[in-house]
Amino acid sequence: MDTSPHANAKSPGRRPKVRLSDVAAAAGVSVPLASRILNRDPAARATEATRTRVLEAAAELGYVPNVAAKSLRLRRNGLIGLVVHDLSSPIHLELMRGARAEAAAHAHFLVLGDVDELLQDDTSFRTFVSGNRVDGLIVQGGHGGFDERIADIAQALPTVIVNAPSRVARDRVTSVFPDEPGGTRLLTEHLLALGHTRIGLVSGPRDSTTGMLREEGFSSALADAGLSLREEDRVHTDWSSAGGRAAMIELAARWQGSADRPTAVIAGNSLIGVGILGAAPGCGLSVPTDLSVAAVHDTWISEHLVPPLTTVSLPLYEMGALAVRQLLADSPGGTEILVDDPRPQLHPRASTAAAPAR
Amino acid sequence: MDTSPHANAKSPGRRPKVRLSDVAAAAGVSVPLASRILNRDPAARATEATRTRVLEAAAELGYVPNVAAKSLRLRRNGLIGLVVHDLSSPIHLELMRGARAEAAAHAHFLVLGDVDELLQDDTSFRTFVSGNRVDGLIVQGGHGGFDERIADIAQALPTVIVNAPSRVARDRVTSVFPDEPGGTRLLTEHLLALGHTRIGLVSGPRDSTTGMLREEGFSSALADAGLSLREEDRVHTDWSSAGGRAAMIELAARWQGSADRPTAVIAGNSLIGVGILGAAPGCGLSVPTDLSVAAVHDTWISEHLVPPLTTVSLPLYEMGALAVRQLLADSPGGTEILVDDPRPQLHPRASTAAAPAR
DNA sequence: CTGAAAGCGCTTACAG
DNA sequence: CTGAAAGCGCTTACAG
Numbered sequence: 225m226d227t228s229p230h231a232n233a234k235s236p237g238r239r240p241k242v243r244l245s246d247v248a249a250a251a252g253v254s255v256p257l258a259s260r261i262l263n264r265d266p267a268a269r270a271t272e273a274t275r276t277r278v279l280e281a282a283a284e285l286g287y288v289p290n291v292a293a294k295s296l297r298l299r300r301n302g303l304i305g306l307v308v309h310d311l312s313s314p315i316h317l318e319l320m321r322g323a324r325a326e327a328a329a330h331a332h333f334l335v336l337g338d339v340d341e342l343l344q345d346d347t348s349f350r351t352f353v354s355g356n357r358v359d360g361l362i363v364q365g366g367h368g369g370f371d372e373r374i375a376d377i378a379q380a381l382p383t384v385i386v387n388a389p390s391r392v393a394r395d396r397v398t399s400v401f402p403d404e405p406g407g408t409r410l411l412t413e414h415l416l417a418l419g420h421t422r423i424g425l426v427s428g429p430r431d432s433t434t435g436m437l438r439e440e441g442f443s444s445a446l447a448d449a450g451l452s453l454r455e456e457d458r459v460h461t462d463w464s465s466a467g468g469r470a471a472m473i474e475l476a477a478r479w480q481g482s483a484d485r486p487t488a489v490i491a492g493n494s495l496i497g498v499g500i501l502g503a504a505p506g507c508g509l510s511v512p513t514d515l516s517v518a519a520v521h522d523t524w525i526s527e528h529l530v531p532p533l534t535t536v537s538l539p540l541y542e543m544g545a546l547a548v549r550q551l552l553a554d555s556p557g558g559t560e561i562l563v564d565d566p567r568p569q570l571h572p573r574a575s576t577a578a579a580p581a582r
Numbered sequence: 583m584d585t586s587p588h589a590n591a592k593s594p595g596r597r598p599k600v601r602l603s604d605v606a607a608a609a610g611v612s613v614p615l616a617s618r619i620l621n622r623d624p625a626a627r628a629t630e631a632t633r634t635r636v637l638e639a640a641a642e643l644g645y646v647p648n649v650a651a652k653s654l655r656l657r658r659n660g661l662i663g664l665v666v667h668d669l670s671s672p673i674h675l676e677l678m679r680g681a682r683a684e685a686a687a688h689a690h691f692l693v694l695g696d697v698d699e700l701l702q703d704d705t706s707f708r709t710f711v712s713g714n715r716v717d718g719l720i721v722q723g724g725h726g727g728f729d730e731r732i733a734d735i736a737q738a739l740p741t742v743i744v745n746a747p748s749r750v751a752r753d754r755v756t757s758v759f760p761d762e763p764g765g766t767r768l769l770t771e772h773l774l775a776l777g778h779t780r781i782g783l784v785s786g787p788r789d790s791t792t793g794m795l796r797e798e799g800f801s802s803a804l805a806d807a808g809l810s811l812r813e814e815d816r817v818h819t820d821w822s823s824a825g826g827r828a829a830m831i832e833l834a835a836r837w838q839g840s841a842d843r844p845t846a847v848i849a850g851n852s853l854i855g856v857g858i859l860g861a862a863p864g865c866g867l868s869v870p871t872d873l874s875v876a877a878v879h880d881t882w883i884s885e886h887l888v889p890p891l892t893t894v895s896l897p898l899y900e901m902g903a904l905a906v907r908q909l910l911a912d913s914p915g916g917t918e919i920l921v922d923d924p925r926p927q928l929h930p931r932a933s934t935a936a937a938p939a940r
Numbered sequence: 941c942t943g944a945a946a947g948c949g950c951t952t953a954c955a956g
Numbered sequence: 957c958t959g960a961a962a963g964c965g966c967t968t969a970c971a972g
Contacts, residue, residue: 288712292653293965296948311679321669334694354646465886502886528823528860530888651949654964
């Protein structure tokens with residue numbers, strides 16, 4: 225009778241999997257005791273000799289617990305679903321990096337999901353949410369009209385909304401978000417200090433919570449300076465460079481032939497900022513001579529643009545990490561957590577300069 | 583006795599999980615039969631009435647199989663590890679998007695890993711590789727000196743290397759990669775057609791397989807035109823915009839005061855291209871008047887740069903999708919697969935122009 | 941303190 | 957063709 229670890233080899237070319245029972249046998253103890261020792265169960269008070277025998281056997285055999293068996297037993301699997309809206313945005317990437325690193329630090333892993341798929345495709349929704357596929361969900365918020373659905377999910381699965389405070393009042397949803405108004409305020413104050421008195425805003429989609437919060441910071445900073453945003457100086461667009469480009473062209477058309485126009489513009493995010501910067505020359509506007517441009521979110525590209533883009537950085541990486549920590553702490557839902565370490569920070573660069581004399 | 587689905591509710595606020603036995607009971611059949619019907623086992627030839635009763639019960643109860651139980655039984659879990667080197671690169675993002683979408687189409691999910699962590703941290707390595715955490719691994723290749731380790735992994739777990747052909751001759755490693763030489767050749771021919779006869783190359787790190795392949799395409803296109811790369815016209819740097827910036831500064835210093843210099847430069851990837859474009863003005867070089875710049879990989883940003891960057895696009899999204907397909911097909915290892923649909927495509931933009939007259 | 945037993949929720953040979 | 961039984965690899969009350 226072959227009960228050696230090699231007896232259960234499946235594919236010929238593959239190394240055989242070592243089970244807990246193999247470790248227990250090698251150490252001459254029962255399976256439960258091996259389990260307790262390996263899991264540092266304080267109740268297991270075996271002699272030091274036994275303990276090391278088990279530990280050494282495990283190390284020698286290269287034992288790694290079977291996660292499926294553990295999951296079935298423990299009803300959790302060490303997996304966190306990270307569900308974002310647009311995988312190609314450098315902004316979500318930072319969030320993802322922070323979440324991944326934090327998860328790894330706690331021996332957890334991230335499973336990638338897509339917001340639209342999750343909300344529209346029922347199969348995807350159900351495997352994620354009811355199939356025990358993941359222990360919890362981090363969902364990118366800030367997009368309009370899907371809050372009820374999230375509340376639904378949260379009823380079945382610990383859920384954290386990142387990127388925007390949740391508008392759902394239900395118990396189980398925690399949200400984690402940066403100081404959006406504060407960040408935009410920093411940008412606005414920077415432009416005001418440079419002498420700009422009329423500042424445009426290229427905001428995100430109309431139904432975006434994030435966009436609204438940024439506009440709030442913008443408006444309140446203007447108000448503090450005795451100014452206010454004129455309706456005709458604001459454009460809504462989507463969160464992309466193509467959107468930023470279209471917005472710049474739209475604004476330039478409005479300004480056609482009028483000397484009375486904004487001398488600076490704030491981009492709702494840095495993708496939009498890139499689009500504005502790219503479109504300005506074609507509109508006959510030189511940045512920063514004719515127009516100062518500043519954007520929310522500092523990404524790897526900001527400093528390499530021509531001219532380098534003034535931005536405010538928000539703690540995206542930390543937000544991802546904190547979302548994971550919240551989920552693992554299984555904290556009571558309903559909390560709204562402002563990620564404020566580090567604080568929003570201004571990165572003044574050549575895309576902003578003193579307002580031209582009037 | 584309460585055997586209703588609600589009997590197994592755990593957390594009071596959460597919806598109870600429905601088990602297969604609940605479905606079977608509701609449909610009045612045995613658990614095995616319910617399993618067979620739900621899994622479309624052709625051997626199960628129940629009456630149509632029974633079949634629909636089971637299907638309807640499952641739908642009504644909102645049954646979703648417990649993945650942990652399935653995994654334990656079937657020895658696979660529908661998870662694929664995607665292990666990349668730098669999560670923040672827009673290039674890997676495309677790969678990731680393709681892989682995620684393809685995986686989702688086959689009811690699989692992606693678990694995020696980090697190459698450095700996988701190779702250096704033994705715990706991470708072992709949970710991924712021997713802990714049955716994932717069914718297979720997609721690892722980003724092209725970085726020097728870790729091929730033996732990958733071969734090691736592949737012995738335990740189906741593995742596909744993306745991004746570069748594997749230099750490991752072992753049986754089990756399949757690699758999937760785009761036509762790197764072909765792409766760079768397209769870029770080179772474009773510059774040659776514009777009249778450039780001396781072209782510089784800002785390549786990636788010295789030990790990068792990918793970089794070497796691109797240089798091959800570059801050199802062979804030059805050779806076809808009766809030209810060749812001069813040693814002093816090549817700079818190695820890392821795959822980043824900061825690297826590109828440093829390289830541009832280095833080249834400009836070499837060219838100082840000499841009329842005899844390259845009139846065009848090819849960037850090993852588009853991040854490097856961004857850095858070159860950003861650094862050129864500071865070096866007293868106007869693009870494309872003084873210097874044409876072209877780069878490998880077309881990303882969202884290329885067309886929004888000032889000037890828009892000429893690039894060649896490689897099928898990164900498709901490469902990700904194909905890697906997943908390879909893994910799921912459990913095809914025999916050792917194959918090298920060129921992803922050539924779509925073919926590398928030139929995107930001529932304003933960063934390249936006719937060579938200045940000599 | 942440790943071991944034997946039960947059980948997590950499935951699937952699949954094996955009988956009937 | 958269908959059901960009863962076994963078992964995937966763990967952990968944890970429960971006995972001893």
